Amino acid sequence: MSVVTRFAPSPTGFLHIGGARTALFNYLFARRHGGRYLLRIEDTDLERSTPEAVAAIHDGLNWLGLDGDGDAVSQSARAPRHIDVAEELLKAGHAYRCYLTPEELAAMREEARSTGQKITSPWRDADPATAPDRPYTVRLKMPLDGETTISDGVQGDVTVAHSTLDDLVMLRGDGSPTYMLAVVVDDHDMGITHVIRGDDHLNNAFRQIKIIEAMGWETPHYAHIPLIHGADGAKLSKRHGALSATAYRDMGFLPDAMCNYLLKLGWSHGDDEIISRDDAISWFGFDGIGKAPARFDTDKLTSLNAHYIRSMTPEALAGLILEGKDAPAHIIERLTMLAPAFAERAQLLGDLPKIGGFATHDDVPALDDDAKPLLDDDACARLHQFAADLPDGDMTPEELKTWLGGWLDQNNLKMRDIGPCLRAAVTGMKQTPDIVMIAASLGPAVLRKRIEGNCKK
Secondary structure, eight states: OOOEEEEOOOSSSOOBHHHHHHHHHHHHHHHHTTOEEEEEEOOOOTTTOOHHHHHHHHHHHHHHTOOOSSOOEESGGGHHHHHHHHHHHHHTTSEEEEOOOHHHHHHHHHHHHHHOOOOOOTTSSOOGGGOOSSOOEEEEOOOSSSEEEEEETTTEEEEEEGGGOOOOEEEOTTSOBOHHHHHHHHHHHTTOOEEEEEGGGHHHHHHHHHHHHHHTOOOOEEEEEOOEEETTSSBOOGGGTOOBHHHHHHHTOOHHHHHHHHHHTTBOOTTOOSOOHHHHHHHOOGGGBOSSOEEEOHHHHHHHHHHHHHTSOHHHHHHHHHTTOOOOHHHHHHHHHHHHHHHTTOSSTTHHHHHHGGGGOSSOOOOOTTTGGGOOHHHHHHHHHHHHHSOSSOOOHHHHHHHHHHHHHHTTOOHHHHHHHHHHHHHSOSOOSOHHHHHHHHHHHHHHHHHHHHSOO
16 A cells, blocks of 8 residues: 555644644655655634735745655545535435524533533435425434444544434535545545544544445545643643744744754654654654653754754855845954854854844954953053964964963963953953954954954054
8 A cells, every 4th residue: 555644724724833843744655655655724714814924834844855656635626526526425324404594503502511421413314305494404314323433543443432422514505515535535536545644533533434334435544643731731832832833943943953843742752852753754763752741842842953953064054144234255264263163152042143143244343241351451552462462374273272371381371361351352352262263263454353352542
């Protein structure tokens, strides 16, 4: 069997974290088995679905590298097909027209809540000749007795008694198809073999299977994955950091870090924490998914993102520090040399220009407030002497370190007497990576210029 999975978001908002993880799991399972991973936009709720939300979903998926194989299917465009299936079920006696008014249905629901019994429409077995001339819904006839068991890839065998299942509505009073019908028809027509989705859809599966059985179609394999909770165990919300995927992109997270983190939310492979996409494809399976809700932790995501930043090439890091701006060759060479050290202090991509901005030019940097006290008169006097004694030729960090050691001995100084004030004068900051490496990358001319600029006599 050729595996076909799908991710089917509703375009009523952005691509949230839970949806992104569902997309990732569908993508990985399909890739693991050499199959196809498809996208379907479930826009049957036309009042709430917007083109902007559709665009936002595609934007988030593209950023994560989870765009589907081929064009996305629009569920609303397939409404005629959904209606045809409902009509076919009517003709076969598997469905019926229900003429309950909204008021009657509301009263039956209230009674059902008080008695604990399911709603049973009086039109299920009524004589069609008695039908009134008013709008109707089309309901599926659910079995009255017995039970259905689903062998779920994550939840295991789950059984539900038919006595608990209402006759689901397939066509609304205005003739439009419901989600419950549309999702089944679309999964069949798209050739979906594995339905991987949140476990909040597990109860829907028992109703949807009855449409599949009534049509004589093959039932897909189900895998219902636990939802994501906040670090406190409560349902995930914005206060836990449940933002859109693109919001995390804008905050400075890398797509590889986000996918790695989402993968680990509810799935594991031994003690592995850093998992490449290739390894994820090779290893992913339902047996690694736990049944308990995963807990979203922004601090862990941030820590993982820092690892991925440190794993980037110096050239890529230099480009991020420059924020896409052009720069002379010597600046690019300088940034490429310093970038790995800058990356050690970065957690988000936006940290890199803040940490390494002083190295993107040769001008005198402005002083941070906490750096200004380091440049008192005594410190500046030492810096002027340092600048005067500094050899004119460029030195490697090792060569500069050797020269500086001798200079300190000659002047009866320690590194603490020159390091902090030199750092402040040439970077504008109190804290940076190794100041000797920075000074070597800047070169003597820029060092003297910056010392003069920030330690004016």
